[in-house]
Amino acid sequence: MILAMSELPSRLSVVTLGTRDLPGLRRFYRGLGWEEIPSSDDEWAGFLLGGVLLALYPVDELAAEAATAIPSPAGWSGITLACNVDSPQQVDAAFTTAVAAGAVAVADPVDRPWGGRSAYIADPEGNRWEIAWASGARFDDRGALTGFGS
Template sequence: MKPRLNIVTLGVSDLKRSRDFYRDALGWEPGQGSDNNIVFYGQGGIVFALYPLNDLAEDANLPPGRSGFPGVTLAINMDSKEAVDQLYRQITGNGGTPLVEPRETFWGGYDCYFADPDGHTWEIAWAPFWKFDEQGSLLLE
């Protein structure tokens, strides 16, 4: 079996609020199978899902409490610094919490950070050494 990341699910405290945030801030529309209990977004071969936090924790047999940095970030890679700036303004203008303003990075790229309504940490980045395929997926050459 080839290793493959297929689904990333975020536990959220208010599914409707999160669904509205991802629509308004990123323009993402729910995909097939979405309903009032779960939301799916197609992401070029990976499915991004939103699910109520308490239900997700119960499913994983873990307590639902969250605090501090969980050691995970999600990232959206763009094809230019200007695209990073534009998306950051769009997201923070639609309810995203600014964490780190757009900046030059020590690794030669450009990035910024925001949090969604549940505090999940996202990076928006441009890396001059990464390329995209025709579907917009990153190519690690």
């Protein structure tokens, strides 16, 4: 059976990070002030972030599920996660907070050629996060991204 394109909704619901030290990564994200969902434990953890669930799962178990046919690349995966904030000043404040909580500073906050401002950090397991402000980003009351662009 061939699925119609409309049967696969255009949404991102969950981002799962395969982790080598799940308890340590849980502590890092809680240290940012992010609230875990009630079912989190040291075997699986989740943080609801503005309509998307950030899930932490043991990397070996995730690989057994998701990487059985394709070998994992060495080094950085080429994937970044992003947290858009409401102002250019919030980029700097969020960057400082993340580094104080244990993130590694990858790129300090700068004004970007595309008109926004952003910085990059890595969590304790090397997952890259961009902290960004873009003038066209629009959010609902929950912080979910509802529009992007002019």
